[in-house]
Structure formats: structure tokens, C-alpha cells
Amino acid sequence: MRQVWHPRPSPGQRSGAEHVRLEVPARSKDTVNTATPLTEAEILAIRGDFPILSTEVNGRPLVYLDSGATAQKPLSVLDAEREFYERRNSAVHRGAHTLAAEATEEFEDARESVARFVGARPDEIVWTSNATEGINLLAYAFSNASTAGPEFADLALHPGDEILVTELEHHANLIPWQQLAQRTGATLRFIPVDDEGLLVLDDALFTPRTRIVAFSHVSNVLGVINPVASIVAAAHAVGALVVLDACQSVPHLPVDVRALDVDFAVFSGHKMLGPTGIGALYGRRALLNALPPFLTGGSMITTVTMEAAEFLPAPQRFEAGTQRVSQAIALAAAVDYLSAIGMDRVAAHGSAVSRRLIDGLSAIAGVRVLGASGERVGLASFDVPGIHSHDMGQFLDDRGIAVRVGHHCAQPLHRRLGLVSTTRASGSIYTTDAEIDFFLEGVADARTFFGVTP
Amino acid sequence: MSDLDGLYQQLILDHSKTPHGRHPIEDVTASSHQVNPTCGDEVTVSLRVRGDAIEALGWEGHGCAISQASASLLSTLVTGQTVAEATSLLAEFREAMRSRGTIELDEDRFGDAIALNGVSRYVARVKCAMLSWVALERTLED
Numbered sequence: 001m002r003q004v005w006h007p008r009p010s011p012g013q014r015s016g017a018e019h020v021r022l023e024v025p026a027r028s029k030d031t032v033n034t035a036t037p038l039t040e041a042e043i044l045a046i047r048g049d050f051p052i053l054s055t056e057v058n059g060r061p062l063v064y065l066d067s068g069a070t071a072q073k074p075l076s077v078l079d080a081e082r083e084f085y086e087r088r089n090s091a092v093h094r095g096a097h098t099l100a101a102e103a104t105e106e107f108e109d110a111r112e113s114v115a116r117f118v119g120a121r122p123d124e125i126v127w128t129s130n131a132t133e134g135i136n137l138l139a140y141a142f143s144n145a146s147t148a149g150p151e152f153a154d155l156a157l158h159p160g161d162e163i164l165v166t167e168l169e170h171h172a173n174l175i176p177w178q179q180l181a182q183r184t185g186a187t188l189r190f191i192p193v194d195d196e197g198l199l200v201l202d203d204a205l206f207t208p209r210t211r212i213v214a215f216s217h218v219s220n221v222l223g224v225i226n227p228v229a230s231i232v233a234a235a236h237a238v239g240a241l242v243v244l245d246a247c248q249s250v251p252h253l254p255v256d257v258r259a260l261d262v263d264f265a266v267f268s269g270h271k272m273l274g275p276t277g278i279g280a281l282y283g284r285r286a287l288l289n290a291l292p293p294f295l296t297g298g299s300m301i302t303t304v305t306m307e308a309a310e311f312l313p314a315p316q317r318f319e320a321g322t323q324r325v326s327q328a329i330a331l332a333a334a335v336d337y338l339s340a341i342g343m344d345r346v347a348a349h350g351s352a353v354s355r356r357l358i359d360g361l362s363a364i365a366g367v368r369v370l371g372a373s374g375e376r377v378g379l380a381s382f383d384v385p386g387i388h389s390h391d392m393g394q395f396l397d398d399r400g401i402a403v404r405v406g407h408h409c410a411q412p413l414h415r416r417l418g419l420v421s422t423t424r425a426s427g428s429i430y431t432t433d434a435e436i437d438f439f440l441e442g443v444a445d446a447r448t449f450f451g452v453t454p
Numbered sequence: 455m456s457d458l459d460g461l462y463q464q465l466i467l468d469h470s471k472t473p474h475g476r477h478p479i480e481d482v483t484a485s486s487h488q489v490n491p492t493c494g495d496e497v498t499v500s501l502r503v504r505g506d507a508i509e510a511l512g513w514e515g516h517g518c519a520i521s522q523a524s525a526s527l528l529s530t531l532v533t534g535q536t537v538a539e540a541t542s543l544l545a546e547f548r549e550a551m552r553s554r555g556t557i558e559l560d561e562d563r564f565g566d567a568i569a570l571n572g573v574s575r576y577v578a579r580v581k582c583a584m585l586s587w588v589a590l591e592r593t594l595e596d
Contacts, residue, residue, distance in 0.1 A: 058457075388493075388495075388517060388518035388519060389493065389518075390493055390495075390517075390518035390520075390579070390582065391462075391518050391519045391520075394458070394461065394576070394579065395458065398456075398457065398458040405493065406492055406493040406494065407493065407494045411494060414494070420493075420494045420495070420516060421493050421494055421495075449458075449462070450462075450467065450519070451467060451471075
């Protein structure tokens with residue numbers, strides 16, 4: 001049995017094989033899905049639950065293809081938040097009155113729902129504001145390990161230790177590690193990508209000095225599903241801890257953090273039909289309790305004197321101060337909504353959206369689609385030489401089509417691919433074929449409008 | 455003219471494709487590099503000021519049609535002007551761009567640059583038009 005966590009590698013590990021051989025499975029192997037995509041009737045019924053989808057933008061029906069940035073919310077999520085404030089609003093984990101007890105119960109039920117949704121135990125789910133905060137929480141907890149006392153020393157990083165990320169990370173899964181490396185003297189290294197944007201796994205990158213391996217399950221720019229199993233195996237073989245940025249996978253794929261065998265994972269509620277201001281950090285229980293806290297204050301302590309404090313176990317250990325109660329409850333409603341459809345079918349729909357996007361964009365002359373060959377979720381980024389992404393976005397917006405433009409918080413990936421910015425279309429369960437076709441027509445027309453047609 | 459045609463007037467598209475002043479200049483007296491963090495667009499504006507006159511303005515950078523055309527129109531407009539005149543044009547330009555379409559640029563003072571009038575109704579694009587003007591402002595502050 002593998003040890004609960006991996007402190008500094010044992011001398012035996014150090015003197016063993018310097019590098020671990022990586023087995024890279026076929027990219028589709030991890031993600032075989034036999035579920036049927038959503039039918040047109042099902043999508044139309046789903047759309048009825050999202051009031052914003054029947055609004056107009058610039059006098060045109062909204063075509064929302066920016067779900068990768070933030071997803072729209074169904075009525076059940078909006079209602080859950082309102083109902084909480086109308087009937088049960090009170091502070092959780094303090095106070096003995098009836099409302100406080102009901103609010104606490106509902107808050108903890110929400111944690112259980114979200115935990116079940118990703119295959120975790122409730123006490124392994126820490127509420128955060130979003131994935132960015134989850135990663136920062138970890139990075140600061142790791143640097144606090146250097147100063148929080150001898151019981152945390154195993155998790156402290158030292159000069160010569162290595163943090164491994166990838167070249168395709170969102171800034172949120174890069175900068176906190178850059179900063180942690182700076183604070184501790186550790187070295188930040190990265191798994192590079194090829195000209196298409198796909199990871200180039202090299203076993204030499206996983207060394208006995210590798211302490212943390214942080215990478216995204218699905219790239220927010222490419223939509224490509226990364227080979228989690230291979231990276232986790234390589235990381236664990238050298239005694240490193242794995243942090244998975246699951247922001248773009250949890251909303252679109254069945255995710256089981258235990259099956260993936262990651263040590264930590266983060267995701268954001270607002271990308272998975274939930275409200276803003278709520279996200280979660282998953283961590284294996286023993287690990288969460290072995291880390292020192294990041295934020296300190298009320299609700300996370302056992303005994304406090306004027307000189308010192310003792311901390312509760314996870315998750316309260318990391319939840320100082322008044323929590324995001326209505327948001328957590330509404331996120332549980334979002335999870336219920338997705339579960340009722342079934343994540344296999346959500347994933348099959350995403351796959352169909354992706355195919356239609358990639359095939360359609362590839363068929364337009366002069367369009368470069370990024371990472372087109374990988375197994376992916378329902379999003380695609382592309383470049384049209386001669387049309388800046390902001391101009392493309394503006395042109396599409398005039399037709400009511402909302403897409404993301406710019407570097408999508410991934411400047412290093414864009415630089416590696418020789419680009420400054422791209423346009424990204426990203427779908428969700430409410431995305432129809434007709435919307436994708438309308439978007440594709442817009443991209444083709446933009447070439448005429450901006451005079452880049454051959 | 456549709457809103458989109460008002461934003462992307464032919465003159466804007468022409469300037470973005472064949473920009474004026476997009477080259478290095480000699481004997482630079484001041485320069486400023488500006489970045490639009492949302493899209494990564496950047497521009498460096500360089501000036502050669504003699505006495506009170508802007509003898510030359512050159513710029514380099516990359517960005518959307520609006521930012522490229524704006525830098526191009528700026529170089530045409532400001533070259534040969536006094537520093538005081540450029541400063542007052544800058545203030546008027548900023549006021550018009552931030553007016554959400556309620557203030558138009560004066561054709562007698564701005565010439566071809568009035569093609570940028572359409573930008574002010576697109577709040578998200580005002581930064582694109584302003585990028586090179588902010589760079590000019592920084593160089594004049596030096």
C-alpha cells in the first residue's frame with residue numbers, strides 16, 4: 001500500500017532509478033464513453049431552465065459560447081440561493097437557534113453532494129471562493145509548512161526541491177507555484193507542449209527532487225483532456241504530490257478524484273452551472289490534516305489562548321470566518337442538475353459539440369484550430385491570421401454571439417504557439433447544433449468583412 | 455451604417471493594414487511601452503522632441519484593428535505639433551472616447567482620426583483606441 005503522503009523521498013528512492021519510464025496511453029483510452037449525446041429535444045428542454053438563454057443581445061438572440069469562462073445558471077440554482085435567504089438564512093457552525101441548525105445542516109449537506117459528485121468524502125472537500133483560491137490556499141499552506149513548527153516540516157519545500165507544472169497552465173495554476181518557489185527557494189520546472197499544444201511527457205522531468213506536480217485535467221485554451229493517469233503515476237513514483245486543476249473537467253466529464261488518484265484537486269462552481277464565489281479544494285484527508293492552515297480566524301479552532309491556537313481538522317481547518325453558505329447550497333443544486341442528466345451524457349454532448357466546432361472551423365479557409373487532434377471537451381480555440389481576436393469577438397458580438405477573446409489567462413501557451421491571442425468558443429449542456437452553425441457562419445463572414453478572403 | 459460599420463470604418467481597416475509611423479525613429483528623446491493586459495496587445499511609442507516641437511513619432515507593437523489604426527492616426531496627427539497642442543488633443547481625445555458616443559471628435563482638429571468616433575460607444579474597446587495615446591501621454595510626462 002502506498003504511504004498516505006509522500007514526504008521527502010527516502011534514501012532508497014533517491015538511489016533507485018533516477019527517472020521513471022512513462023507510459024502514455026492512447027489519449028482516448030482514459031475517456032471511453034458509450035453514453036448517447038443529448039438529443040435536440042433534450043437540449044431544448046434544458047434551455048427552458050436557463051432564463052438568460054432566451055434574452056437578446058444587440059437585438060439578436062443570445063448565442064452563448066463562453067461557458068468555459070463562466071456557465072449560465074438554471075432556475076433551480078437561482079431558486080436554491082433565493083430560498084436559503086428567504087427561509088433559512090443564518091450563520092453556520094455557531095449559534096444554537098433553529099435557523100442556525102437548519103442552515104448548518106443544509107451547508108454540510110451541500111458539501112456531501114459536491115463530495116459525492118467528484119468521488120470524495122465530505123471531510124475532504126474544503127470550500128473556497130474558486131479554483132484560484134484553492135490553488136493559492138495550497139501554495140500558502142506549503143510555504144507555511146516551513147515556519148509552522150516541526151510537525152509540518154515534512155511538507156516544507158527547500159532549495160533544490162522542484163515543483164513541476166506544464167506549459168499550458170492557466171495563470172492560476174502557474175503563478176501561485178512561481179511564488180511558492182520564490183518563497184522557498186524551490187525550482188519551478190515545466191512539462192513542455194508540442195507545436196499543436198499537446199503535452200510532451202518526458203520521464204526526465206520527474207526526479208527524486210520533484211515535490212509537487214500541478215497540472216490541468218483539461219486545458220482551458222485547447223479543451224484537450226490531458227493524460228492524468230500517466231502523469232499521476234510518474235509523479236507518485238518519485239514521491240511527488242499531485243495537484244489537479246479540474247476547473248474545465250468537473251463541469252463536463254465524470255470526475256472521480258479517487259479513481260484518478262490525485263492528492264489534491266480544485267474546481268470552480270461558476271463554471272459548472274453554480275454561482276460565483278464558491279469553489280472547492282479536494283485533498284486526501286491525511287494530507288489536508290498534515291498541512292498547516294492558510295487563513296486563520298473564527299470557526300477553524302479548538303482552543304485559543306492569548307499566545308496560541310489549536311486548529312480543527314479539515315475541512316474547518318481551512319475555512320476561517322463566515323462561509324459562502326448560499327453559494328455552497330446553490331452549487332449543490334447545480335450538481336443535482338448535472339447528475340440528473342448524467343455526467344456520461346454531459347460528456348458525450350461535449351464531445352459532439354467539440355467535433356462540430358473542430359470540423360466546422362477546420363473547414364473554413366485560413367483558420368488555425370489549436371490542439372485539434374486531442375481528445376477534448378466542448379470547446380475550441382482558433383486563430384485567423386489577419387483578424388485579431390478582439391475584432392473577431394466584436395464581429396460575432398454584433399450577431400449576439402458571445403465568445404472569449406485574448407490569451408485566456410494562458411500567455412505562456414500562446415507564446416509557445418507563436419500567438420498573442422485567440423478566439424475561444426466553449427459550449428455547455430444547452431449548446432445546440434444550430435448555435436454552433438450560426439457561429440461558424442459568423443467566423444466565415446468575418447473573413448470577408450475584414451478583407452482577409454483570398 | 456450599422457453599428458459595426460461605424461466602428462470599423464474603411465479608413466480604420468485601411469490604417470490597420472497599412473499603418474503610418476510604424477517604424478523606429480532616430481534620436482529618440484522619450485518613449486513609453488504600454489500593454490493591454492486583457493488581450494496582451496502592446497505598443498511602444500517613441501518621440502523626438504526638439505524645443506517645443508514633436509519632430510517625429512514612431513511606434514511599434516501589435517494588436518487589434520482599432521489599436522493599430524489608432525496608433526497610425528495618432529502618428530499622422532501629432533507629428534509636427536507642439537507638445538502643448540499634442541497635450542490638448544490628448545485630453546479632447548480621451549474625453550470623446552469616454553463619452554459613450556455623446557461627444558464627437560472635432561474634424562477641424564482631428565482630421566482623419568474622427569474615424570475613431572465609433573469606438574466610444576463600445577466601452578470594452580476604448581482601451582484599444584487609447585493604448586497608443588496613453589503611451590504618448592507617458593512620453594510627454596517625462
